[in-house]
Amino acid sequence: MPAYTQIAVETHGRVGLVRLDRPKALNALCDALAHELLDALEAFDADPGIGAMVITGSEKAFAAGADIKEMSAKSFGEVLAEDYLGVWDRFPRLRKPVIGAVRGFALGGGCELAMMCDFVIAGDDARFGQPEITLGVIPGMGGTQRLPHLVGRALAMDMVLTGRMIDAAEAKAAGLVARVVPAANTLAEALKAAETIAEHNLPAVILAKEAVHRAEEVGLAEGLRFERRQFHATFATEGRAEGMAAFLEKRKPAFTHR
Numbered sequence: 362m363p364a365y366t367q368i369a370v371e372t373h374g375r376v377g378l379v380r381l382d383r384p385k386a387l388n389a390l391c392d393a394l395a396h397e398l399l400d401a402l403e404a405f406d407a408d409p410g411i412g413a414m415v416i417t418g419s420e421k422a423f424a425a426g427a428d429i430k431e432m433s434a435k436s437f438g439e440v441l442a443e444d445y446l447g448v449w450d451r452f453p454r455l456r457k458p459v460i461g462a463v464r465g466f467a468l469g470g471g472c473e474l475a476m477m478c479d480f481v482i483a484g485d486d487a488r489f490g491q492p493e494i495t496l497g498v499i500p501g502m503g504g505t506q507r508l509p510h511l512v513g514r515a516l517a518m519d520m521v522l523t524g525r526m527i528d529a530a531e532a533k534a535a536g537l538v539a540r541v542v543p544a545a546n547t548l549a550e551a552l553k554a555a556e557t558i559a560e561h562n563l564p565a566v567i568l569a570k571e572a573v574h575r576a577e578e579v580g581l582a583e584g585l586r587f588e589r590r591q592f593h594a595t596f597a598t599e600g601r602a603e604g605m606a607a608f609l610e611k612r613k614p615a616f617t618h619r
């Protein structure tokens with residue numbers, strides 16, 4: 362495993378866990394952290410021993426946004442030439458599910474990272490916001506696009522234009538997070554959910570994730586056709602036969618993840 366300095370990486374059975382580890386900067390997403398995170402996630406994605414991933418931060422902050430100190434000195438020419446933050450384009454190409462386990466602040470790029478995850482389990486101390494407007498900029502890692510998909514235009518406009526933070530309960534009611542749990546249980550609940558996913562027939566998990574994301578990109582008729590093809594494709598996997606046989610034989614399936 363590479364020597365990471367901005368993140369800590371662990372495996373729990375078939376689950377890969379990445380902890381953002383810049384506590385003094387509230388896990389602000391500097392360029393080095395972003396590259397390490399994507400490298401670690403891609404390594405898990407390619408590892409046949411891993412079936413799902415979890416990203417978490419600290420008790421105080423999942424991530425307080427892009428690194429304002431790093432960003433503040435950059436000129437337009439530099440951000441354009443470097444494709445600053447373009448590294449995040451690698452995230453949606455991950456094929457295995459990623460769960461965000463969020464406590465504390467998830468602001469700006471941190472909220473956008475949470476939204477890149479396939480779903481979020483939030484502690485009841487989590488706070489989400491897109492405060493970029495207060496810095497004179499706008500969200501740049503998907504905030505203006507993913508937020509309205511998840512919470513609708515009204516709340517997305519409120520958050521993006523005022524910079525207001527919402528708490529975990531409001532995020533749950535709005536559809537930004539899947540579950541809210543007592544703060545101390547956040548990571549344990551996320552790992553449990555990831556373990557459940559990782560036990561399932563991996564090819565079906567990958568096909569299902571891709572199909573759900575397709576719903577955000579295409580119209581209903583095309584999405585339904587895509588889903589049918591994905592469903593048919595599960596019949597080419599060993600796990601489809603095993604899963605159905607196990608049900609009929611009243612036993613637990615033994616998936617080979619092929």
Ligand code: DAK
Nearest residue numbers: 386387389425426427428429430446468469470492501502
């Ligand atoms: N960047 C760098 N450092 C940060 C930071 C951040 N986003 N957030 C916090 N820190 C640092 C603070 O500077 C402080 O460092 P020291 O002063 O101790 O050296 C340390 O973390 C602790 O923070 P505070 O002292 O402020 O802690 P508090 O508990 O008082 O306040 C807070 C917590 C989260 C409310 C506050 O830190 C805060 O408001 N942070 C900034 C939140 C924010 O505005 N986030 C949005 C960042 S902008 C783009 C792509 C993406 C983006 C832009 C463009 N393109 C593709 C072009 C995204 C932009 C953003 O995310």
